[in-house]
Amino acid sequence: MAPPETERVTPLLEVESLTKHFPVRRGLFGWSPQLVRAVDAVSFTVEAGGTLGLVGESGCGKTTTSRLILGLERPTAGTIRFEGRDVLALDREGVRHYRRSVQAVFQDPYASLDPRMRVGAVVAEPVVINTNLDAAARRRRVAELLDLVGLPERSASLYPHEFSGGQRQRIAIARALALSPRLVVLDEPVSALDVSIRAQILNLLRDLQKRLGMSYLFIAHDLAAVAHMSRSIAVMYLGQIVEWGDADAVALEPRHPYTKALFTAALPADVDAPREEVVLIGEVPSPLAPPSGCRFHTRCPFVMPHCATQEPALRSESGRLVACHLY
Amino acid sequence: MAAEPAGGTLALPEAVAAPVRGRGRHVPWIPIGLIALFVAAAALAPLVSPGDPYAQSLRNRFTPPVWDERGTWAHPLGTDRLGRDMLARILYGARVSLAVGALAVLLASSVGAAVGLVAGYYGGRVDAALMRITDATLSFPVILLALILAVTVGPSFLNVVIAISVILWARYARVIRGEVLTLMQLDFIAQARIAGAGAWRIITRHLVPNTLNTLVVLITLQVGYVIIVEAALSFLGAGIPPPTPAWGSMIAEGRDFVTSAWWVSFLPGLAIMLVVLAFNLLGDWLRDTLDPKLRQL
Amino acid sequence: MVPTVVAVKDLQTHIVTRWGTLKAVDGVSFTVAEGETLGIVGESGSGKSMTCLSIVRLVPRGAARIVGGQILLDGENLLTKSEDAMQQIRGRKVGMILQDPMSSLNPVFSVGMQVREPVGMYHGLRGRALTERATELLASVRIPSPGARLRAFPHQLSGGMRQRVVGAMAIAAPPRLLIADEPTTSLDLTIQMQYLGLLKELQERHRLAMIFVTHDLGIVARICDRVAVMYGGRIVEIGPVRRIFKSPAHPYTRALLDAIPRLGARRDRLTTIEGQPPDLVALPPGCAFAPRCPHAIERCRRESPPETVVAPEHATRCWLNGPA
Numbered sequence: 040m041a042p043p044e045t046e047r048v049t050p051l052l053e054v055e056s057l058t059k060h061f062p063v064r065r066g067l068f069g070w071s072p073q074l075v076r077a078v079d080a081v082s083f084t085v086e087a088g089g090t091l092g093l094v095g096e097s098g099c100g101k102t103t104t105s106r107l108i109l110g111l112e113r114p115t116a117g118t119i120r121f122e123g124r125d126v127l128a129l130d131r132e133g134v135r136h137y138r139r140s141v142q143a144v145f146q147d148p149y150a151s152l153d154p155r156m157r158v159g160a161v162v163a164e165p166v167v168i169n170t171n172l173d174a175a176a177r178r179r180r181v182a183e184l185l186d187l188v189g190l191p192e193r194s195a196s197l198y199p200h201e202f203s204g205g206q207r208q209r210i211a212i213a214r215a216l217a218l219s220p221r222l223v224v225l226d227e228p229v230s231a232l233d234v235s236i237r238a239q240i241l242n243l244l245r246d247l248q249k250r251l252g253m254s255y256l257f258i259a260h261d262l263a264a265v266a267h268m269s270r271s272i273a274v275m276y277l278g279q280i281v282e283w284g285d286a287d288a289v290a291l292e293p294r295h296p297y298t299k300a301l302f303t304a305a306l307p308a309d310v311d312a313p314r315e316e317v318v319l320i321g322e323v324p325s326p327l328a329p330p331s332g333c334r335f336h337t338r339c340p341f342v343m344p345h346c347a348t349q350e351p352a353l354r355s356e357s358g359r360l361v362a363c364h365l366y
Numbered sequence: 367m368a369a370e371p372a373g374g375t376l377a378l379p380e381a382v383a384a385p386v387r388g389r390g391r392h393v394p395w396i397p398i399g400l401i402a403l404f405v406a407a408a409a410l411a412p413l414v415s416p417g418d419p420y421a422q423s424l425r426n427r428f429t430p431p432v433w434d435e436r437g438t439w440a441h442p443l444g445t446d447r448l449g450r451d452m453l454a455r456i457l458y459g460a461r462v463s464l465a466v467g468a469l470a471v472l473l474a475s476s477v478g479a480a481v482g483l484v485a486g487y488y489g490g491r492v493d494a495a496l497m498r499i500t501d502a503t504l505s506f507p508v509i510l511l512a513l514i515l516a517v518t519v520g521p522s523f524l525n526v527v528i529a530i531s532v533i534l535w536a537r538y539a540r541v542i543r544g545e546v547l548t549l550m551q552l553d554f555i556a557q558a559r560i561a562g563a564g565a566w567r568i569i570t571r572h573l574v575p576n577t578l579n580t581l582v583v584l585i586t587l588q589v590g591y592v593i594i595v596e597a598a599l600s601f602l603g604a605g606i607p608p609p610t611p612a613w614g615s616m617i618a619e620g621r622d623f624v625t626s627a628w629w630v631s632f633l634p635g636l637a638i639m640l641v642v643l644a645f646n647l648l649g650d651w652l653r654d655t656l657d658p659k660l661r662q663l
Numbered sequence: 664m665v666p667t668v669v670a671v672k673d674l675q676t677h678i679v680t681r682w683g684t685l686k687a688v689d690g691v692s693f694t695v696a697e698g699e700t701l702g703i704v705g706e707s708g709s710g711k712s713m714t715c716l717s718i719v720r721l722v723p724r725g726a727a728r729i730v731g732g733q734i735l736l737d738g739e740n741l742l743t744k745s746e747d748a749m750q751q752i753r754g755r756k757v758g759m760i761l762q763d764p765m766s767s768l769n770p771v772f773s774v775g776m777q778v779r780e781p782v783g784m785y786h787g788l789r790g791r792a793l794t795e796r797a798t799e800l801l802a803s804v805r806i807p808s809p810g811a812r813l814r815a816f817p818h819q820l821s822g823g824m825r826q827r828v829v830g831a832m833a834i835a836a837p838p839r840l841l842i843a844d845e846p847t848t849s850l851d852l853t854i855q856m857q858y859l860g861l862l863k864e865l866q867e868r869h870r871l872a873m874i875f876v877t878h879d880l881g882i883v884a885r886i887c888d889r890v891a892v893m894y895g896g897r898i899v900e901i902g903p904v905r906r907i908f909k910s911p912a913h914p915y916t917r918a919l920l921d922a923i924p925r926l927g928a929r930r931d932r933l934t935t936i937e938g939q940p941p942d943l944v945a946l947p948p949g950c951a952f953a954p955r956c957p958h959a960i961e962r963c964r965r966e967s968p969p970e971t972v973v974a975p976e977h978a979t980r981c982w983l984n985g986p987a
Binding site: 241 | 823856922929
Binding site for chain 2: 161
């Protein structure tokens with residue numbers, strides 16, 4: 040699937056019809072035929088050096104998608120292509136290379152660092168596992184990485200609990216960069232931090248991207264932050280992508296009703312500027328039993344009769360892709 | 367410092383959650399002292415003992431302890447029905463009890479922790495299978511097993527250690543597995559995987575250090591339990607065979623004379639109580655101190 | 664003239680810790696009128712939650728103490744009331760909605776039992792009348808099939824639903840003042856929007872004064888009439904929402920507004936606030952924000968600025984803004 044409105048360069052990461060279903064266990068022994076359709080035929084691309092923002096609420100599948108890309112889960116169907124090669128068909132050497140090239144930073148700064156390891160060991164761990172560098176070379180690399188994220192070298196001999204939340208995220212970023220990855224999955228990297236610290240970390244992430252040229256998959260629910268950081272945005276709902284396009288276009292002129300509702304919640308630059316406000320009715324349906332036709336139709340303020348029977352396909356509209364019968 | 371939503375507003379910010387009274391800060395010198403005393407006594411028994419614990423003297427049987435009017439300093443804690451010195455027997459008995467305690471617990475904890483780690487890490491069928499074995503083991507009474515062993519193979523020091531360990535490991539397995547399940551949810555484990563770590567590295571480098579606290583607390587608390595079990599076994603005749611001094615069998619020997627020569631049963635019982643109490647208090651203190659939420663402060 | 668429901672004057676709450684006395688709330692004053700929503704914004708450690716707990720005198724006992732000030736609810740000072748009197752006031756006159764709906768509801772009791780409790784207590788109802796009133800209450804917070812929902816347990820409801828139940832219990836009386844402490848932080852965005860709309864509706868229906876604590880300025884812009892910005896246990900700026908967003912007087916407010924990504928403002932870098940939030944045990948003399956303030960002058964470090972009015976209804980604590 041081609042990224043809308045951009046040149047035809049081989050993207051760094053290409054995901055096609057990615058699907059992950061989880062069987063639901065019922066009772067002590069049985070596995071019922073019910074499935075959680077966590078991710079359902081999702082396709083998108085991430086360009087080299089760019090940032091794709093992935094937004095959606097709970098149950099939309101963005102976390103599962105990130106886990107699939109990180110190799111923490113295996114897809115039920117679909118392909119993941121990295122640097123043009125099918126990730127699921129790689130040999131051992133290829134898998135190792137993939138692991139080194141794709142790293143992650145997670146949301147909770149208190150759970151992502153082993154409390155029993157010194158910071159130096161935490162940051163060096165990927166290097167220890169994947170290279171043959173001797174202790175001195177590792178120490179140098181750790182110092183280099185800590186410097187990159189703005190922490191003093193002596194941090195290496197301290198324990199994680201001696202640092203604040205923001206500083207811990209910096210350590211997590213340093214670790215993610217240890218193997219010079221080409222893609223970093225950022226799963227809500229600043230949501231657990233104080234507002235005044237978020238700006239520091241977001242700025243750091245952008246600076247690092249400019250310096251080192253890696254791509255980001257930026258998952259967050261702070262939509263203004265996503266719009267600020269990303270070049271393109273994909274909006275997910277109940278396991279599917281409902282809108283995908285250039286960040287400014289999607290954020291400022293959303294087309295899909297769900298995207299409109301989401302961005303209604305974000306803080307605009309000018310509080311007085313007129314905006315189309317969309318407030319949804321009802322609850323998020325369970326991924327166990329997604330609604331028929333367009334999965335969003337049960338909450339859509341613009342619902343039409345055939346929305347309940349026909350699933351809309353992603354179509355090109357005003358420079359981005361939208362899955363909605365309105366278009 | 368960072369915004370922590372969980373727990374609601376009634377939870378004080380992290381920095382202030384420490385109770386002002388400093389609970390958990392005072393090192394429990396008395397339990398530690400007691401344990402050290404018994405360990406030293408056991409280790410140095412040949413040096414400090416007033417005599418040979420096996421030496422019988424029917425002439426001196428049932429001598430009361432020194433503070434009684436009929437007691438003598440030659441036998442500070444009196445003698446038993448065969449005239450053997452009580453203090454000597456208690457000191458040598460400490461060797462038995464502590465040795466059984468240490469060995470059984472170390473054996474059981476190693477095996478149990480390993481099972482718990484593997485079950486928690488792999489989950490799924492491996493976990494299910496291991497936990498069924500664990501559950502079955504947990505339901506088997508220690509004393510029964512020891513009795514069976516005593517009757518079939520004959521009572522001995524080794525049999526006691528084996529009998530206890532074979533049942534005890536299940537307790538560790540369960541607890542450690544629980545800890546591991548919680549740890550597996552934390553992001554740093556996923557991060558290790560993303561960095562390319564395999565099962566061995568994750569278990570040894572990440573899971574073991576983070577379960578060590580629980581393990582230490584459990585071990586400390588279990589030593590007391592094992593000592594009591596050993597005493598019970600010896601009391602029943604299924605433990606350490608006579609004439610080796612063991613606190614449990616000493617209590618058994620004095621059973622018929624509780625009203626007249628009360629010290630024969632009472633003093634070994636007191637020794638058991640003190641040692642077990644000391645280990646329990648130490649274990650409690652360790653649990654409070656090693657609780658990570660309090661530890662960070 | 665709209666009557667003032669709550670007037671807080673120079674409130675001070677201290678927390679005793681191993682390292683010293685922490686001035687969690689250090690001289691906070693504000694008023695909220697009927698039908699008005701005051702937002703309290705601040706980061707962790709700013710004192711916003713402790714302020715709310717102080718109003719209902721639910722500060723953690725043993726560690727925290729309210730040491731000074733007045734809290735006037737419809738003219739009566741809550742700080743002079745006995746604990747028994749406070750128990751009558753909590754819930755009946757002041758309702759509270761906290762952040763985590765799962766711990767606000769008792770997981771082993773059904774929703775019905777938990778909603779009936781305050782309704783029965785405040786209105787002296789029993790039996791069928793009580794059930795009817797409880798059902799009405801759930802309907803008023805837009806819970807579908809309220810009758811059936813009474814039998815449900817908290818874990819069977821979604822986060823948004825649980826917060827509605829908590830909201831229903833909070834307005835059961837109905838109270839004069841509703842305090843909501845980050846009630847939407849754990850909810851999904853679209854559910855948050857619904858919930859905020861519901862709160863507004865409840866406020867209008869019952870003429871409630873509302874205090875809304877949050878760190879999210881987007882929410883403040885949406886539902887608050889006035890906002891108080893807290894830092895280091897003090898209110899550094901207070902005024903009408905529109906005015907504060909357009910012309911913030913205090914450097915911290917300005918920095919906060921600049922640090923947040925805004926839709927439609929494409930910037931290369933977000934303005935950061937250097938340094939760390941203040942250590943409340945060792946607050947510097949003078950303005951608490953001075954160590955991080957790009958405009959701090961000598962006086963800021965020495966003396967704590969008093970509240971100065973910079974425009975009608977708009978006040979701030981800053982030496983750069985007024986008092987000579």
